[in-house]
Amino acid sequence: MLSQMDDYPLHQIAETIRHVGTSDRNFYDRYYFNLHSSSDELFMVMGMGQYPSLGVQDAFVVVRQGDDHHVVRASRELGDDRMDTSVGPLRIEVIEGLKKIRFVVEDSAEHPIAMDIVWEGAMPAFEEPRQYIRRHGRVLFDSLRFAQTGCWSGTLRVGEKTYQVTPDRWKGSRDRSWGIRPVGEHEPQGIQASVPVMEGMWNYAPMQFDDFSILYICHEHNNGHRQLEEAVKVWQDPNREPEWLGRPEHDHHLVVKSPYVTFIDRSVIRFPEAPGGAFEVNVTPLTHVWVMVGTGYGLEADWKHGMYKGPEVVESFSLDMKSDKERMFGLVDNAAKFEIVGSDEVGYGLFEYGFFSQFDRYDVK
Template sequence: MITRFDDFCIHQTVEPICQPATSDRNFYDRYWMNGFDIGGNFMFEMGLALYPNRRVMDAHFGILVDGVQHLFHASRRAPRDRSELAVGPLCLEILQPLRTLRVTLAPNETGIECDLYFTARTVPEEEPQSVLHDDGRLIMHTSRFTQMGRWHGHVTINGRRITVDGSSTLGARDKSWGIRPVGEPEGGAPPSQAREPRVYWVWSPLDFGDFCTQFNTFEDADGKPTQLAACRMPAYDDPELIPEDGANAIHAMATARHRIDWMPGTRRARRAELDLVDASGESLHIDLTPMLTFYVSGVGYQHPEWGHGMWKGEEVIATESWRVDELNPLDFRHVHVHQLVRATIGDRVGYGTLETLSFGRHAPSGFKSFLDGAA
């Protein structure tokens, strides 16, 4: 079980690095990242994850352009060496940790290819840990950091080359790990306590040029936050200027509130507002206007065939394409979305992502059942 990482002083338990400290079958270690043209011409997303106790590694890449979401999926038996970040033709390289990454999708039978570089613009911002129990059992306990950046390179779809210009293509990436529900469902007896199925999650990293903001919250059915955090941090055009110890660069907010105007008949934002106030009383009022909507089932979330951590075989790849205007916005698979948003603070303009995921009752939104749409 010894791998090359065991030659570094990075052990956190008595086990070799490739052996998780927990035997929970849902332990995972995952990368996610997105990029978008600020003119609204395209939006792409990529994810790659390891599920060592399920012995699976999977990856996804998708791009939305001209109203069509083109998707690449891949899955394999998990490697033991944690430095091996490749699934079929898709490869992720950490060129400089917390500074520069490269995503390549070599020529393959799906017709989707890419060669993309992510350059960080902010320090990595550590979010509050997510903890969730179900009938007394821990089913989620995760850590995550988020980092803003810009992209350059290209994407090719069936011979059509799309240039990704670093001057106009921004984005974010996160790295998360821990325990969360993934893969094929477990058997056994159902929970003894019937509970109302619901989740309400909003996440929004925004880039305003010389600074960035981050907001995230989980809420219960009555709108009470069970997790809430927001911050402001400087943005750097040169990644070498990003401080190694970035704790002092993150300006946490004392209070944070959000409001979403939902598009009628959906659970997708028509517009949104954020109000962030720091400890000194200085406030930021941010208006968000969606420009594009990326359906994240395309990168595995709630996907019935390519859900995260599912065993597909020793090495399998697949593709699909969706016209987004033909998707049912209240289909369980398509409620979870990432929207490219134009953000304004007075006359200042920025761009970023608004992620929304809402199943079940949520009183402030007017949602009364599992999947009713906004009035």
């Protein structure tokens, strides 16, 4: 089936753009964004995904404001036009590729969140390492991602409060990823049932400073093997080449020590092999969001990425972080303050982490 995209010279295989180069049900193409006010005021995570082999497109917004956990989410049939990045009241518009994106949630009294905000990159989009994992003969992960820090402008309503979002303090990061990785709905696992999809510790932090950003990734197993790692400084000036910082090291302080409900209240990220000399960054987590609650990333049986919900479904709800604490677990996305030790450099960004199995270094069982 033809779509608008087929009139552009973008084809990679002998198929229309609607169809990807594999029939693997887990092929996905997703946007992820976050937004914070460089403070504890609130933290918001937004996303939209297409699943061409499942015929589904879905989107979500989740925001933490005080003890409130607000969610708006929607799902629909993908249809034939992959340029249509709207799902119910949520939509994404690419104003300028790799630089400027608009995210809209149409205002409605039915939903706790409404916004019309524009993202503008503060650094060139950076291609991160490809993630490839094969287990028992099957490819579980084969995905590519680019990352970018930036600022927001526009209007945001959360509950009864409306914010004027200005780029001087409303910042965040985003990524675009695509390829194969397990999406939400379960399928018969067979021999794969004995192997976790993720294991060990996942830790990701895009840090935005005035003139540069640091992108840090560490996916480490309990035995010290790293499935994926990255440490790079990307300058705001596109004429300056990125600077790789060598193997990163971490020193986290945990306040709760059990998988899926583990908090880090402070951390140090070290770069001992940095070409300009070793340095370290103190991390102070600010407001956090349980990103697996209500978004499709988690274990909830009624809403998973790529799950067919019908021609179109829109839902919203609000939870209390204290009274509904039994539902809050899994991957943690924090707004965070980053301070380079021995300098005046202070930045803000995302500090994401999760422990998915035993991790002896931090006594996670």
